[in-house]
Amino acid sequence: MTASAALRRTFAPRGSLRGTVRVPGDKSISHRAIMFSALAVGESRIEGLSDGGDVASTAAAMRAMGARIERGPDGAWTVSGAGVGSLLQPEAALDMGNSGTSTRLLMGLVASHPIRATFVGDASLSRRPMNRVAVPLRRIGARIETSEGGRLPAIVEGIVPALPQSHRMEVASAQVKSALLLAGLNTPGVTEVIEPAPTRDHSERMLSLFGAEIERDGPAIRIRGEAELRPQHVIVPGDPSAAAFLAVAASIVPGSDVTIADVGINPRRTGLYDALKAMGADIAFENPRELSGEPVADLRVRHAALRGVDLPPEAAADMIDEFPILFVAAAFAEGTTRTTGLAELRVKESDRLAAMAEGLAAIGVRVEEGEDGLVVHGSGGEPLSGGGEISARLDHRIAMSFAIAGLHARKAIAIDDMSPVETSFPAFEATLDSLLEKAAA
CATH class of the missing domain: 3.65.10.10 (Enolpyruvate transferase domain)
Known part of the structure; x- marks a missing residue:
């Protein structure tokens, strides 16, 4: 070469x-490991985290909303969080780079917190559709403004308390499902997501690992909000x-x-x-x-x-x-x-x-x-x-x-x-x- x-x-x-x-x-698991660690009360350790730019975008966004995220000399990461509901108002736009996963999951997370965040991305990401998450998140009470065609830049203004919903997804999407489950973490009561077909279940597995009350009943996944997540040692x-x-x-x-x-x-x-x-x-x-x-x-x-x-x-x-x-x-x-x-x-x-x-x-x-x-x-x-x-x-x-x-x-x-x-x-x-x-x- x-x-x-x-x-x-x-x-x-x-x-x-x-x-x-x-x-x-694994990129999908790495995104979630950072997010859930930042929402747990205490310090989590993550080994094997993806070193790609997409996961770096997630880490930068969580830092901007108050989490302390550091890489140690051994290559492992420590993440200190203050709990679900503790996100801080970011001072500048959240730059998602090229990461659609970061964007859609974090839109869900912000939607049930009392903060306002602007999401931007590179030329490729700015062409990708965001209405698939914006539309159901509006139903819980979040205010979301997208650019023409439901694309970035987008502004998400979260709502507290958000409205617990039963979301019946029209298209099978692990990103949309995960965004709705993340919104449900800080929503009182039970949030339900019904899938038309099974999708990757990294969010469900890791939420359970961190102590969330989450269950699957056939095509339905239910999560109890106002969750208290516990810090973990995660190996990706x-x-x-x-x-x-x-x-x-x-x-x-x-x-x-x-x-x-x-x-x-x-x-x-x-x-x-x-x-x-x-x-x-x-x-x-x-x-x-x-x-x-x-x-x-x-x-x-x-x-x-x-x-x-x-x-x-x-x-x-x-x-x-x-x-x-x-x-x-x-x-x-x-x-x-x-x-x-x-x-x-x-x-x-x-x-x-x-x-x-x-x-x-x-x-x-x-x-x-x-x-x-x-x-x-x-x-x-x-x-x-x-x-x-x-x-x-x-x-x-x-x-x-x-x-x-x-x-x-x-x-x-x-x-x-x-x-x-x-x-x-x-x-x-x-x-x-x-x-x-x-x-x-």
Whole structure:
């Protein structure tokens, strides 16, 4: 990998990948660990926190609202909070950077506190829809002003006491669910959220860990407000979404054998690995165990011949963030992979369906773009033609996906800007280098 200009990178074959590595702490869990620790009375310790820019945005926002958050020399974080209901008025706008999770969850948190906060973000985040959380939060009494199209900048003026509600969600979304549960923490009585389909349950697991009264009854999750959270020692597992890029790299590059240690295997986060196994990937979850209420394992992935599959729409909920790298795996499979039900990918950090269709075509993959999915015709394991330059569109997952494709291509693949990767996996290139160097040793 070389850099011909700042932030522009090229990726080309350098042999197989071998060795054991770690990936950053799970982003979803890291956001919640900071927020819940800041709402607990006392000092919490967090190990394995994600070092990406998105989680840094959450930490900065919680500091601005009164929490003390510090990183120790051992890399662990301590967070001192004063309890639910104790948030202070921020003196300036809360800059969410590129983090949609930070924005939506914190809008929910602020909505039931007697403060007023302005949320801003970068160009990519400012294009993403926020009405999905603004509309139900208005029902509890919060005043929320968004920019045209329900986007950032947005102003949230919380209400105390907020009105306990039963929220029946129209679209399955862990972010919306979590925002409503966070609002319920400082709302008297019981807040209920009814999901149309199950979504990742990191909020429920961690709220229970911190001592909140929360229960699930079928599709309904209920939380009792005016909660008293207790400080905890949280160990954050490796991010399965970050591990996905290395898993696909090992799957498509001949001779590879990679172990990714301490990865979260929450059942609502393993959809990508289930899909890869259905395609014939050699993936094993070794040494399964539990850390801080979350299931964890070491992922061992070896090169294997992949085959195309038809993924049903219901697969989307458990792997929506991993579809860009799934499309790369499909590009190396034998036969055709078909996907539908992915309209949500059009309102992520970029229009990921359009970005992947355009990029795959540019490196020699036959691909068809539909309204809510892609059809990808694979190479049967042969290297892609490669060449050309990919526009990452300010999207970390697009950038990393095409970087992986370059590891098994006839001509190097250039990525116009790898800087968005800082939001989730700052050591991405260094981690790849370490696996490639071990293979060459």
